[in-house]
Amino acid sequence: MATYIGFSTIDRKRKFTLTDNDLVVRDVLNSLLIRKGEKLGRPDYGTDLWGLVFEPLNDQMIKALQQELQQTIEQDPRVKFEDAQVNPGANGILVELFITVLPTSEQQRLSLFFDQDQQTLTLL
Numbered sequence: 001m002a003t004y005i006g007f008s009t010i011d012r013k014r015k016f017t018l019t020d021n022d023l024v025v026r027d028v029l030n031s032l033l034i035r036k037g038e039k040l041g042r043p044d045y046g047t048d049l050w051g052l053v054f055e056p057l058n059d060q061m062i063k064a065l066q067q068e069l070q071q072t073i074e075q076d077p078r079v080k081f082e083d084a085q086v087n088p089g090a091n092g093i094l095v096e097l098f099i100t101v102l103p104t105s106e107q108q109r110l111s112l113f114f115d116q117d118q119q120t121l122t123l124l
Helices: 019-031 049-053 057-073
Strands: 005-007 018-020 079-089 092-101 106-116 120-123
Touching: 005 019, 018 019, 018 079, 019 092, 019 106, 019 120, 049 057, 049 106, 057 079, 057 092
Parallel strands: none
Antiparallel strands: 005 018, 079 092, 092 106, 106 120
16 A cells, blocks of 8 residues: 555656655655745745756855755655765756655665756656
8 A cells, every 4th residue: 555645747648646656756856846935835845956056066066956955855754865966967967866765764866967958857
């Protein structure tokens, strides 16, 4: 039996229901796509990552990106933030995000690409 049940219309044809890990990962991706202050009634929800993505990538900026990723992930009580590795890529930033979906203890790796030109987030 599923612990978490929800729905998403992103990348779906007919079946909109998502459960457990798929739902939580989709919600994490959604939170990384929403700029802080954009969600009606929840001005603290979302992230300031998109303002940081366009800055020159140095050690200080990598640390700021990691902190922002951690703060955004920790908004969801179903997810435990483990680590984030930030690497420059062509036209964007590649992030290896390590999370644990609770109540399991299994760590997962999400490879994310923040495209500066298209202003999109892609799960690789």
